[in-house]
Amino acid sequence: MQNYSTDAINIKTYPISEYDNIVVMFSKDMGLIRGVAKGVKRPKSKLGAASQALVANSLVMSQRRNLDIIKEASAINSFNKLRYDLDKLTMAIYTAETINTFCVSENIDNDQNEAIYNLLYKTLDNIQNAQNKTQILLAEIKFQLAFMNLSGFGIELRRCLKCSKEPKGTVLFSTETGGIACVDCAIDNVSYVKLHEKIREFLIALNETPVDVKTKYDDIVNEKVTNSCFNLLKKYIEITSNKKSKAFKVMEETYVG
Ligand SMILES: [Zn+2]
Structure with missing residues (x-):
């Protein structure tokens, strides 16, 4: 089976079996994609941190008939500063969820995919660096307008x-x-x-x-x-x-x- 690489931001993750998770991601090249993070719940998994929600990764994916498999993931940005602040985290999840409900899987408009990826990346970064509630909201209004x-x-x-x-x-x-x-x-x-x-x-x-x-x-x-x-x-x-x-x-x- 073929491998391919892309940058992607994790939108959300959910379990598929005892040790494996499915990760929904927004990728720079294909828009919304899904991949299996195999063995991610084992203590020494290499994919552990990289498969968390709201992390941007550089990925190597292995193409399968049904669900592709995440072979390698190296974090580009973990957006750590948004994980310790409930207002920031809530807004970041809302942003990701908006993209998830609005975008279609495997969108073939590459320019649109890349622009949405860059917008999501920039928005998460703006949210994590916000100094107060107003700045979080401002970052999000910019996202809402640009995304629409x-x-x-x-x-x-x-x-x-x-x-x-x-x-x-x-x-x-x-x-x-x-x-x-x-x-x-x-x-x-x-x-x-x-x-x-x-x-x-x-x-x-x-x-x-x-x-x-x-x-x-x-x-x-x-x-x-x-x-x-x-x-x-x-x-x-x-x-x-x-x-x-x-x-x-x-x-x-x-x-x-
Ligand atoms: Zn009028």
Whole structure:
């Protein structure tokens, strides 16, 4: 059987037998993949630490008909500083879980795979180096915006979804459509939240700046603002993710059934 190598970040791990685990990973070359970490629960296993969740590894995988086997794993980054802080750990797990529910296995879009891998890596690093709760939330909002852009579900913050004009002042934001509307353009049956001008400017700056570049808001934003933006985007991602999996189900039933 063939071997192949890739860099991958462990998303989660679960047992498959007394000594073996399955590791779900996001790889730079193939997107979501799974591999068996053989003998990982034996005391002297070489794979032990490298197969933990939220570790980035350089891997050698052995291709098998059903589940590939992790032959070698050497840690690139263990993101250790996020393991001793509950807020950081919770956010890192949320990040990994978002990728797990949103991405498809063996995605063939290589540029997208690499961009998502780099985004996940950078986000885990930003979370582990955060100095306070606000910085953790800020790192995560940057992830949420960039991840939705990369997935083709980027949010529209500049133009009204109904009239296409650039509204001024307070606007309405819908977590269902992921876009804004002028106060007068609200569509029936869609629920909105009010988005203050300053909050919109903050989100636009983050949305249009690469995650590894600091914005003018990074040092002045507070926990209240980051917390409400994080929850708003979390809601949008949940709704989009549900729609996506429903659409996928319909497709499966249509084409397979
Ligand atoms: Zn409008």
